[in-house]
Amino acid sequence: MKKIKQALMMILITILTINVVTVGTVNKVMADATKLNLNARAAYAIDAETGQVLYQKNANKTYPIASLTKVLTLAVIEQDVKSHHLSWNQKVKITPAVAKVANDWHFSNVPLNAGESYTVRQLAESMMIVSADGSAEALALADAGSTAAFNKKMQVVAKKAGVTDAKIYNMIGLANGDLGKNRLKGVKKTAENKFSAQDMALISKYLIDTYPDSLKITKTKFANFRVSANQQYQMININSLLPGNAFAPKNGTIDGLKTGNTDTAGKCIISTGMFAGRRVIVVALHTKGDWNAQSKDAQEFYEKLTDLYQPVQITSLKQLPKNVQSVHVVHAKDKHQTGLKLARPVFIWLPKGTVLNKVDASLKVNHSGQSLTHQLKAPVKKGKVVGSIVLKPAGLGSVKLPVKATNNIEKNGWF
Incomplete structure (x- = not known):
């Protein structure tokens, strides 16, 4: 009888263990389902206007990026068309070296x-x-005369965009x-462009932001390319996320931007489109x-x-916690506090169901010569931007909201 009881006890423990493991696995799957994820070595997603980070993975590490390079190449060409260094109708004659690549x-x-x-x-x-490689090469050489000279232009434009750590070897993204x-002479043949x-x-x-008409190109699904008087090439956009394609998202509209692939870079993609009224870049x-x-x-x-998040517009500081609606002013003659107001309305992505005035909010002042973190020093001028409110929603990147003083505050004569 004792052995039977022990056997029954072991069976019961086994069943309970299986249930615990099963429940744990289900909970993990459910938890994963409530998070954004991209199956990539590195990834970064932002709201294009505010720069709010919606997702990131190894986002600051530099890797080969293959033909994603051509986004930067296009930015240089757009710049030089705008400055009249080039024109859209300008003819570019193809050299044997470019034809060999093409x-x-x-x-x-093509x-x-x-x-x-x-x-x-x-x-x-x-x-x-x-993603025509020969076309990228032809454009760069027509624009700058050599790969090295065009690389310098790419570096300048990258810096304008806020990028300073990129390794640039050519306009295409090939080795x-x-x-x-x-x-490039004196550079390893295996060297590839590297960006984060x-x-x-x-x-x-x-x-x-700078050349919005570029999206007219990247959203084009079909176009003819005239190879010669007797030959046309039908171009089909390789972005499967564009509207009407098999993988077009049901909740928004993709209108760009670029794919890429080499053995070292692997398959890469930059996509962008409008979702919940906001432009997102992934x-x-x-x-x-x-x-x-x-x-x-x-x-x-x-x-x-x-499904998980929504953009919310902030038009007044009354929508936020009270601790960021005003600020203490030291060395003031009379008033020792000024109210604050938004410099401009701002959108922020929040987890659905989030109460805005419960979001973590802090004030960072930027008054000239300021040494105190959360206080201003008199004098303060009404209407002047005096700092930023930093909002940190759960699971998403922070957003800075520039704020202005609502009062004139004179300095105490003793200071």
Whole structure:
């Protein structure tokens, strides 16, 4: 009888253990389902206007980025068209060296014939729609005369976008040696451009902010490329997230931006579009699986973003905790406190169901010569920006809200 009881006890313990493990596994799956995720070596997602970070993974580490480079190449071309250094209708004659790259089946391309001329617009469109490597090379050489000279221009534009740590070897994103005659001398043939996921988000934001018409190119699904008088090439945009495509998100509209792939970079993508009335930019480097897996992963990311979070507009500090609605002023003659108001309305992404006045909020002042963290020094001028409120919603990046003083406060004569 004792042995039977012991056996029954062991069976009961086993059942309970299985239930605990099962419940634990289910809870983990449920927890994972409530978080944003991208199956990539590195990733970074932001609200394009505010820069609020919506997701990040290894975002500051630099990696090869393949043809994502062409976003920066386009930014340089757009800049030089705007400054009249180039024009969209300008003809670019193809050299034998460029034709060799353009007609190499190992690379992404439209055919380019040596001696044939193509417009800057044709080359830019093919570079972005089908990731034409030869077109990128032709544009850069027409613009700057050499790979090295164009690289310098890329560095300057990258810096304007806030990127200072990038390694740039060419306008395409291929290994240096793949450019043949136009490669950099004295540099390893295996050298590839390296940027972080954050870098590419900043460059993408810069391109869209500064040259919004570039999205007219990146959202084009089909276009003809005139190779010669007797040959047309049908370009089909390789971005599977565009509207009407198999992996188009159901909760928003994608209108860009660029994919890339090399052996070292893996499959990479920058995508952007409007979701909940906000432009979102998502970068994923070295994604897992094939192209369909990459597209499905991005699609699910966007759909989960609006399932879990929502943008909320802040128009008044009365929407926020009271501790950031005014600030103490030291060395004041009479009043020792000033009210604060927003310099401008700001949107912030929040987890759905979040009460705005419960969000972690702190004030950081920027008064000249200020040594105190949360206080101002007199004098204070009404209407002047005196600092920023930093909001830190759970699970998302912080947002800074510039604030102005609502009072004039004179300085005490003793100070």
